[in-house]
Amino acid sequence: MSEYSVIISNISKSYGDVSAVKNISVNIKKGELFGLIGPDGGGKTTLIRILTTLLKTDTGNATVEGFDILKEYKKIRQIIGYMPGRFSLYQDLTVEENLSFFASVFGTTIEKNYALIKDIYSHIEPFKKRKAGDLSGGMKQKLALSCALIHKPKVLFLDEPTTGVDAVSRKEFWEMLKNLQQYQITIIVSTPYMDEAGLCDRVALMQQGKILSIDSPLNISKQFNKTLFSVKTENKFKLLTDLRNYENMNSVNAFGQYIHYTDLSNSNETNKLEEYLKVKNHTVIKIKKINPTIEDCFIELMKQ
């Protein structure tokens, strides 16, 4: 038995002139919570559709639980759970009807695998007679996850499950995924939210069909080899402009209320910068050394 659940070797796929996935190779371990992180157009959806046997590759090959995605697609379809990017359940069927339909499609029943989905389904069970179309975003997502899990899959593919979902549901959703790991289910999840990377065991940062980096979130942060400061003054727009014109500047990026700054000297020293900002008439100057976020790393990797 291989230690890997999914083995991807040199996969490429293009739609006409547009190449969506460019020569990607990744091995995903059994029971791992693996994140595909990147903006729209990064190739996340295409990659997931290839692994779920919905799309053929142009070149390269992959296996899921030892089965070839092209030749043994029927076997793969028995053992995977899939939640597409859009809400893809029957809106005119009730919660319960949806779940029991998907159970019977996989030749099982709700009762048989209830233990696995209990934590998730119990949130929406009080509404089981309600039509799926009438559920809130968070509840739809829980139902979709329940449906994808009802046959106890070995590998679970989730395509942007948290897009368009409010912050509370997003948090709950990740807690559920963490809980699922105890059942040794391999989980492959894609997301455009950089802050969700930290919740995965390992992530692949994807941009324009290529993988910028594959590692644990911690290791990716460690690879950031510059000293990073967060800077804030009273006037953000002026601060941005002045920092960009500063002679020692290496990078300037707005991060919400703060500006993340690295300079060429790469030292921990901030006095010179503070002097410069004072000369430029900034007030309430706050400069702090910080640890890079995944988004900082992503920006750095994109520049390379």
Added chain:
Amino acid sequence: MKSFLSFVKKEFYHIFRDKKTMLILFGIPIAQVLLFGFVITSEIKNVKIAVWDKSNDYITQEITNKITSSGFFELNTIINHQSEIEKTFKKGKVREVIIFEHDFAKKLHKEKKANIQLIADASDANSANMIANYTKGIISNYMIKHNEKIKLPLQIITKERMLYNESLKDVYMFVPGIMAMILMLVSAMMTSISVAREKEMGTMEVILVSPLKPIQILLGKVTPYLALSIINAVIIIALGYFVFQMPIIGSLSLLMSETILFILLALSLGILISTAAANQQVAMFISMFALLLPTILLSGFIFPIENMPLILQWISAIMPPKYYIIILKNIMLKGTGLLFVWKETLILIVMTFFFILLSAKKFKIRLE
């Protein structure tokens, strides 16, 4: 098998929960039959006819009585000479002349066949057809009852002549046309839309990734509509029969079998359309333009095929409804059996297999 049944169950939920679908399924067929029916039958109430009875025996009198007592016709003029036919028509009152040949009863029993000629004023082609059809229906009905009594396969041959529009030979009535149209609409359009909806909603993606086999998905989609279409066909026939006294002379079971064959054909066409259509709008569009309009325009339902330009006649030859309508007319109006429509039936069977194979081949097991 269990997953197939739950697929069918799910389909029925979709159908029964969508008011629009229900309306298209049952509202439109009934409304159309009633609408067409009343528009057309109102024209053939108390139609004035003339009779030239060259034989004047007990059978010709019985037939004449049958016709005039049906409520559709009213005897206006008795004709005694060839020259009077034209005159009677010119006066404008009489719209059909019925001519019995000499020694009608004698010939019928000796030679086992006798001739009746119907001449209709076809300046209004549609009602001329209706009138001739109704007359033939009544005569056929009479013959069947008569044959039962004497246990002899006697045959009355009705020859019709469409005066003032001689080329219009083929007869049609609205019920066969409507049947073809509605079964096309319900079976093909509704299935193609329902498959397209799954694509549009993204549920097809989840279904494809499941262990369901393509054949299960296709049959799961087709089965509910097959059932509903059969119900529809029964409703239409019943409406035609009870409300508009539409004759059904031939075998009812043959009629239903042919209808089921046609429904299967339409369903396979629907699946074929759905393999090409990415969303409901496209499915609707293709169904409308590729199926519904040709059914109405090119199948001989409204415009007689013989009057079409040659190229349209060729196109009409590949229109499945054309054959179905021919079969229906034969069974319903002429009372003929499979022996007379085996050619058309065979064409429909071949077409059905062709479309099933094609759509099964085109059905994608992946997204592309």
Added chain:
Amino acid sequence: MNGTPIISAKNLTKKFGNFVANDNLNFDVYEGEIFGFIGANGAGKTTAVRILCGLSFPTSGAIKIAGFDVYKQTEKIKKQIGYMSQKFSLYDDLTVYENIRFYAKIYGMKTKEIKTKTEDLLNELNFAHARDKKIRDIPLGWKQKLAFSTAIFHNPKIVFLDEPTGGVDPITRRQFWDLIYKASDKGITIFVTTHYMDEAEYCDRVSIMDQGKIVALDTPVNLMKEYHSRNMDDVFIKIAR
């Protein structure tokens, strides 16, 4: 912030039958401010924005946009605002220039003015080479920058942005915010509706809506302090729970 507000909503209420979509909203937005209008889907954001844009009437309340009344002067309001949404803004089958010209004409700009201003804009964005490219052929990040630039092309007083940066890469996203900061520096008021909390963090002030009511309104820094949170996500979670 001081001065007269450019958007002023007092007791804004909108009901659909028995359903209260906006329940007595009170807020002011000032000139040049970047104001975040935050809430989960279905919290009532869209309803409120429609009223502020003059597309629908409130059930009750006193609302003024750039000094104009939303009950009586909707046509004047429409001239003062720009609108951009992530889903729709530019026509895919028109070129960059055709799109800009189309929107500028709607607002009654002269052809000559449009021409020179377009040149300036495209040079500023380093996008002059793409002037005659169809929108469908340019990358998403560029589309968004162009959409924003088009929305403020006629110099509106307020521009409404609907989830403007969802799904774009981190660099493009920052380039987009640079454009917003610049516009705000010029005095254009930016009204951002979003349910992405990280977008909220870029705003000067944010209001958080929940079930038709405004439940919090302050600067992101103050809200984070008040709710002892490290980011707006946590703030939202604490408020919603």
